[in-house]
Amino acid sequence: MNSPSKERIVVAMSGGVDSSVAAVLLKEQGYDVIGISMRLWTYDREATHGCCTPEDLDDARKVAQIHGFPHYIVDLEKDFEKTVVDNFLKSYRMGETPNPCARCNQDVKFSILLKKAKELGAKYLATGHYARRVEENGKIRLYRGKDHGKDQSYFLFALTQEELASVTFPLGELPKSEVRKMAEAYGLLSLAQKPDSQEICFIQGSYADFVEQRLGKEALIKGKMTDESGDILGEHDGIHQFTVGQRKGLGLQSLEPKYVLAVHPDGRVVTGPNESLFKRVFEVREMTWVAEPLEQKASVLAQIRSRFSPKPAEIEILGDGRVKVIFQEPQRAITPGQAAVFFQGEEVLGGGWIDSVQDQS
């Protein structure tokens, strides 16, 4: 975007450094910027973190004020509840481990918010994500953020061509350190110091407590803790407390550390040694492709969780949105409910949700 114009761009502003800098940067470049913040949740007074606490909304508003562009707040609380929160609870009931942040991008930010942006007459919706959007021979491709340490493309795997046509990531080429410097240069001093956001925005305490409150004690799936051979080692108060690879909080006595190997919707939680966590083969559901769907088989790099480097794998298209993934080397704790994202080099090919893991290692 090197042609300054009066083109209108809506910037999704969370109140953090990244999206604030993105907004000001676009404004400086001459765009007709409108800042928008989503209200996704009603926070308690004691809320210590979140994507859109009253303080965050206020921070975003101040940035807009200082730099002279309008700022609106859209209330998407109901939508957020119906999509992200619902999915979060459903996921735990199935014995899976949800990734609400990726889900929020898919179901709220780049669908509902994007629609709002268009209604405001914007050509693009900009966000502060560290990812790159590149147009190449008629396709819009998604690349990892240049700053690999902050790369967030994993969370954006579900973007489609149609969505990408109206989306832009002004920070994709920049390192985080540069963004903080820019924040200072733009006079956003307090924001420049603001710590990176972290943890699920709509939960303040423990996840287990949240699930228990929402689902009700009756709906929790209790069951037995077992070892790999099925022998019972103990009991637990609900499968929502466990995730594959987990070590803490199992309450089991043993000489070696024990990890959760699998969580079953019928209540069984299988545990075992770390080595048993390594698996090669799994299946993905709800597969989506960014630029073009692959046919049949392909060699890719697969990333099965955030903060994890993509590893070589073969994928096999099964149809009906399903894909079989075979890692070259066994990987630790492949977890149903998490997103599996496929890359080739820097490019995000697409991804889906981990559905099941084959027992062989």
Next chain:
RNA sequence: UGGGGCGUCGACAAAUGGUAAGUCAACGGUCUUUGACGCCGUCAUUCGGAGGUUCGAAUCCUCCCGCCCCAG
């Protein structure tokens, strides 16, 4: 109540006369736009109890308490 053995942190387990390792768990912190993992740190002034020997004992002696095994 004939013989033998054992009793060290919530669990396992070293140190057998020189001033309480380690592992698991737990807790705290760090990392992180998900959950985990990882990493760092904390965690027995005390060794079933009471006496005694010794410069000095969890380690030796005596008695008591509690377990376990072999016999019967």
